[in-house]
Every structure is written in C-alpha cells, then in structure tokens.
Amino acid sequence: MILVIDAINKEKFGGVLDEMFRLRARVFGDRLGWQVNVANGMERDLFDDLDPAYAVGLDDQGEVVSCVRALQTTGPHMLADVFSDILDGEPPLRSATLWESTRFCVDTKRLGRGRDRNSVSYATCELMIASLEAAKQAGVTDIVTVIDPVMDRVLKRSGNAPYDYVGKQADMGKVPALAALLDCTDERIERIREFGGIEEDVFISDEAALALPAIKALSEQPNEPQDDLAKYCKEQIAMASTDEERAAALALQDALGTIIRSRPNCDA
Template sequence: MITIIDGINAHHFQNLLKQSYALRARVFRDRLGWEVNVENGMETDVFDTLNPTTLVSLDTSGRVVGSMRILQTTGPNMLADVFNAILQGEPAPRSPLIWEATRLCVDTDRLSMTGCPRSKSSISYVTSEIMVAACEYAMEAGVKDAVAVIDPLMNRVLKRSGNAPYDYLGAPTAMGKVTAMAGLLDCSEERVNRLRERSDIRGDVFLKESAAIEQHGDHKYLPSPSKADMSKYMSEQLQAAENTTDLKATLKLIAELHK
C-alpha cells in the first residue's frame, strides 16, 4: 500500500522518510554508483528541504520497500536546476499542471527475499504500484503531465510497465557515469488502466492517512506547522500566482486546510 507524505503531514512520518532516504542511498549510490550526497546512511539533497510529496510503498510489516518524490515544476526542480543541459538551451517546463517525478527506487533485495510477485511485464508489483499511485494522485490534483529525468535503464523499465514517456525533452546527455534523459508522461485514465492491466493491480492502492498514522506514524511527533507558518506559506502562494489556474488552485488548498 502507498502512503502519501507531504509538507503538512511529514511530522507524523519521519521514520518512514528516513527509511526512504536510506533506501535511496542503497539504490543510487551502492547499486547504481551515482555520485549523490549520503550522510548517516541516507541519501538526501536540497530538494528534500522544499516540502516535496513522497509516495512510500510499505510491505505487510510496515517497512518501506519503494518510494518516489514529486516536485512542482513552478519552483526549484532537478530538470531545471541540475540536469538542464539535457534541454539543449530550451526552457524547462514551468506549470502548476506539470509535476516532476524523481528518485523512484525499489528495495529489490528485500522483495526477492519476501517473494514479491512480478507482473507479466517482469516489473515488480511495487514499482507498478508506485507508478499507478503517482498517476492517480496527480490526476486527483488536476495535474496533466509529469516530467522525469531518467537513464536508459529506467526508460526500458517504463516501456515494459506500460508507462513509457509519450515524448522526450532535449536530448540524451552524458552526466557523470550515466546518460540522462527527460521524459514526458501524461497523467490520464488511459495510462492508469494500461499500468493496472499489465501489473494486474486492482482496487485502491492508497492507505488512508488516518490508518497510516495509526499503523506507521511516529510515536514521538515533531511539531506540526504553526498557523503562522501556514498563513505565511499561503500568502506566498497567492502572491506567486501567475494566472487564474494558479489562483484557483491556491484558494482550493486554503479552503481544504480550513475545513
């Protein structure tokens, strides 16, 4: 099941986030050999300080077995600020209707020990579950497209899973030890249905927040954001709105938070 962790509820799930960061270190540094920042066994970067959304996949014991980070393209993101060479001089996507999907990783070692099934496309259930969740979560938020910086290996995984990009930005570019690409993926019912069919995923993939807190939340909670902090954040969002769509989205969020 997938737990959604964001800037509003992250104080409940610090342990799950730490597990996610530790998994990222094992995958990106130890397995793939990427040059990433790892401290105390956890891989993090500056984008983790921006209150991103993290989709976390949990096994039956409550352990993190996969995760993905989602960033808004209206602010700092990896394609615009780290991998912009891919774009060949073209501007990075900037829209509240486009999200950036980053840091998708799966604990293949644990899954092999627990006998996690693979779909008929040979992709692990957890990988497909995260992809389904990301697409459905984006659609619920009104997001139309996602951009993802990937390497050729992940590009093949996306194609096998039924989640192939419908287009690419810029050109494949050498980045250290890997070749980086920027893929565009629509967030649509058609994509969700294709993912679910290839992985035989049925029913709701999300664990409700109340259940997640009860079952997997931290026993010692960090302070939740204060009203002053939330008011400041909302004020900044209103001031940053560039069009009617941005303004309506911010007003909708304010209304939800005041329920």
C-alpha cells in the same frame, strides 16, 4: 500500499521519511554509484528541503519498499537546475499543471521476483499508478521525469511508455540520462493496472499507516540528541531567506552528519 507524505502530514511520519532516505542511499549511492549526498546513512538533496510530495510504498508490516518524489516545476526542480544539459539550451519547463518525478526507486533486496504483492514488479507498478493518480487528483496533466535507458525500458514494458522526450540524451555520471514526458490519463493508469494485475485502491490512509507494526515501532523510538539537531537543521534550511542563511544551515547539516558518521556503531 502507497502512503502520500507532504508538508501537511510529514510530522506524523518522520521515521518513515528517514527510512525512505535510507532506501535512497542504498539505491542511488551504493547500488547505482551516483554522486549523491549521503549523511548518517540517508540520501537527501536541496530539493527535499522544499516540502515536496512523496509517494512511499509500504509492505504489510509498514516497512518502506519503494518511493518517488514529486516537485512542482514552477519553482526549483532537477531538470532545470541539475540536469539542464538535457535541455540543450532550451528554457526550463514551467507549468502549474506539470510535475517533476524524481528519485523513483524500489528495494530490490527486500522484494522478490515474480508478480505477487511482494515482488519488484508489483511495487514498481503500484508506485507508478499512485504517482499518476495523485497527480491527476491534484489537477496535474503531465509529468516530466529524468530517467536512464534502463528505466525507459521499464516504463515501456509496463504500459507506461513516454509520449515524448524533452531536449537530448546527455551523460550524467556513469549512465546517460533523458527527460521523458508522461500524461496523467485514465488510459495510461489502466494500462499499468492491467500489466501489474492491480485492481484495488493503491493508497493507504494516514490512520491505517500509523497502525502498521513497523511504523508504530518507529514512532515509539525515543528521540536521540542528534535527531533533535537534525530536525533543527531542517527547520533552519526551510526558514532561510537568503543564500547566505541557506548555505550556513546546509553547512551545519553536513557538519552534523560528519560528527555522527565518526562515532562508533553509527549508520554511515
């Protein structure tokens, strides 16, 4: 089940977003060893402060098992501002009908092998389908995504092969990276559905998601002081109107993460 979280409904699903950021920390920080910012056990970057849309995969209990982020390319995005070496001197891609897909990950520890609903394969296909269908519904025609060669092979195996690439392959940390282009077409979606054996609607409504046991438990947890401070930091980052204000808000957020990690029994 895929829950779409954006600026409109994010206040309902703060706990789910925190679990998503924790999954990203385990995948990109721990497993893949990327140079990412992890604070209080959660991986976030400056693009998460721009109110992107997230597709979050949930199991039957409401536990987070996968996620991906969508950014508009008309503003700041990773290919333009982080992975610009891939562009090899070409100007950044900018279009209202082109979205950037980043931070695609699946919880390989919680999910098993095979092809059933609780498998890595199913969760991967479900997330791909949701990304394409949500983009298509929003009037987006194409997606650009920065991937490594392993993910490139996953896309090709699942019927989601890129139709083209942008720029060149470039070294980004431990692995090379390339920018792939995907068209948001019914034909592409159908190929992934056929590969994954997925015929049903992959989305879950806000109301149904809020009724799931794990999400209900998250919403019933009382806010601790550091939760309120973290929320304040996010608000200050979002409200910053100058580079100086944004830098000060980010510094406060980092300082809060350092304080929390220094406490015993914290999730660092």
